[in-house]
Amino acid sequence: MSSWEFHSLHRRSEINVSEQNPVASYLDTRYPWFAKKLRPACMQHDGYLKAFLKVIPPMSEDCLYLNIFYPNRTHEDPTIRYPVVIHIHGGSYVCGSNHLYPGHVLASMGVVFVSISYRLGPFDLFHQVIMMSGSDLSCWAVTDPNRVRSRYYAIELGRALGCSSVLGDRVAASQAAMRGEQWKPSGAADVPEGQFGNGSAKPRLAIPFTARIDASALLRCLRHKSTAEEIANNSLLTPLDGAPNFVWSPVVDGTSGFLPRVPLEERKQGRFDALPLLAGVTHDEGSQVLLSNLARWEERRFRIKDFTDAVVRRTIGNFLNSEKVFRFQTTAEELYTRYTWWPNMANNSARWENMVALISDYVINTPLDTVLRFHASSNPKTYFYEFAYLSPNDTLRTPERGVYHGAEQPFLFGFPFLDVEFWQRYFGGTDLPRLANRTYFYPHDTNVSEWVMQADPTPQPIKNVTWPVFKRPWDGYLFISLNSTPKFHFRPGQMAFWRERFFRLAEPLSPSPPIYYFPLFDAQLATVVLGLLLSVVISLVVVVIVLLNRRPRPEQFRHSVRLAPPGAAPGSAFQTAFEDAFTTRSIMSPLSSQYVTQSDPYTPTTTRNGSINGLQERGSNCQLSLGGVPSIRRVHPPPPPPPAHNRRVCRQRDSRGATELEDYSLESLPMFCQAVDI
Structure with missing residues (x-):
């Protein structure tokens, strides 16, 4: 086995320029790379590191570096190309460090191992490039009401730090309303035997979250004050009710940002690199999530012997409420049916294992299975494993945890091959991490570690077992335990239910209560103003219509003006008849149904109810009102009869032959006739 070398690549920002050696310009830095020791961990709450390290390593915002472990063999081909493994530590985006994952054993086996540090929690949101991209805490994103989680937590963080850019009284009032009695998880005193509790999705919709913030001032406060x-x-904030438990997490930036869409949509559109993929899960991925949720929901820690059927039903109800499910009762009954050990309803161990499987399938197993299916359709080198081994020397081993999330990490990095002397040399002292206290000298520990490190993919069978490829229709994978075996179709019924059925059945709501980054009063004011403007416009339209309808209308305007036939000259018979129609008129009195005939247009007109003296212009008439006060009204006479020379002849063929009808005027021609000039 070859030796190894460790290099930590880091860019220092405080160093004497005169001491620097020339560096290549393509490195895009004025300073060389240093690779001598482990650099500080990124800033975080120290609660997580205390669980694994007796002595907390130094922490700093200046933490972006790489740890590179590579083989250092005395005799080797200088042109050899080693495979590279890049490791990104976990920690829910708020904690963790690559101090916990040394790559010495992998490097000694001919692998270049690279571990990455990255900013955690809110510290990952302050970079200028991120701010300008429209992501997270940029001015545009903070004021966008559609972006819920990260902005809510930014507001809460600013309020906790006393930033004046956040009106904390409104935030506190909204949270007090949101976390009232209706949000209290269903406990033993609230849920009758055999029931799941009450759904909280409907009342959740009625509670708003309001806060007015100055985005730029909030950023300045968080960055400088x-x-x-x-x-x-x-930064360890309580997750928003109805939102995922990841407080500080990546968000969708839009088409101009780093994440234009959610990863699932990106994969559906084929927007991913079809690289060879090796992925896996542990047997009890959701055990720690279930334990922490039970401690919050039931307000006490549970052991398997206490996990009765009533607790199972309350757990399902609280789980659905945490996922803001609208169809509560139907979904609860479906989950209870699928995840109940029906052969023995009194078996608490089986009941616990099934409930851990429910959380595991929803949180990790189904999303990873979906990713594998997309990759397998694009690249045949896709491999999957289920890790089901737990060392007797594991200090975190409990019946409730089982093969917990991350239990395969020590075997992946070859910890069973490392001794106490290595850990002392690695950390430079006697205060060793708790991982080093797990003396992995159990014979099967090295066996399993060899599996995890070497069985990818097996060009030759290892220990008489070949790792099958994950591809349709077989979906092969490796079950890693004391006796590792290849298997096919990882929990197909459960994967299909969560992927295809659950969301249509449950109808989960969007993260609620909805968050408005400006008070509702602004929206209400805008609505009132727009409503008033619309009312004024409608009123004006109604007034115009009424005025148009109230205009005086001539009641006796019944005649039709006939156009002169083409080529008619002035003084023709048509023009003469047209003028005669307006010089001799029969005028109806407004006080009677009698017609008054007037031959001289300038002679005063007298009716039986009164008289007026005056001249009447051509084309108008003098009319008396009921009170004897004269009023002028223009009355048009009925049309005169058509002149004889403007008649038509209608020729109609009937059963007796052609018949000539000469008494029809132009207006009264039958539709079945053809008019001709005489």
């Missing part, structure tokens, strides 16, 4: 330690100590 608060120390890194203050931000780190206040």
